[in-house]
Amino acid sequence: MHIFDDAAIERVALGVIDHTLPKSEWTHAGHFAAALWLCRHRCELTEADEIRTLISRYNEATKTANTDTGGYHHTITLASMRGAADYLASYPEDVPLHVVHSALMASRYGRPDWLLTYWSREVLFSVAARRGWIEPDLAPLPFWKPL
Template sequence: MNDAEHLRRFEDQSLLREQWNHRAHLKVAYLYLLRLPFPEALERLRSGIQAYNAAHSIVNTPTGGYHETLTQVWLRLVDAALRQFGPAESADAFFDAQTQLCDKRTPLLFYSRERLMSEEAKRGFVGPDLTALPGG
């Protein structure tokens, strides 16, 4: 599906749950960053994920559901790559070129697993304990 359709289906919660994977999250982050300043992109991403989760009965548990720190980390990483390398002809082309963003372990370059997976990090943003985030 093209970028506009992906974003529309995310925003109206018609994107199938089995399609709501790591790359789908990143694509929404990328598309918001192309259209909005960072603070607005963060707010739209945050509220959109929470609305999507509610519409699909994705509950918050210690290991699942919405995670504020991860949301902010991934948005910052996508933003840094976008500023460094520029946009591509599509979100998929961007992530095909920026494969480091497709590795779900990338945040562990900045955070210890214990800190990143803490309840505090899930509820609100906590800064990294290993090295600074880009733009942070």
């Protein structure tokens, strides 16, 4: 697992914003690093339409097509952003982001398949879930407020 400090977390987030983050660093841990930084420092970019635009443009800049089978995935993104926000809110505001990130990655969210607790594979990886928000079909997200 890649260890992040606060400077690395900021670099990942800003690299997504300005499209300079190498695609090889856009990992599960990198996604959550960016999500935590955005939640703390640029919360306006975490709104559904804003995060869709941000990640879609980053993907395009790194030669990743946003299609029905690859690139931006709306349901995974919104669930992950909400999970990151919920996790971050459980810590005092002065706790360094790398501490929160390390704990988050050691939690159930740190497993790349954590969403399969709430969605069946068929539903989560459907075109509809990639394009828009689809409610979980196995169990409700514990931190989710309906759209």
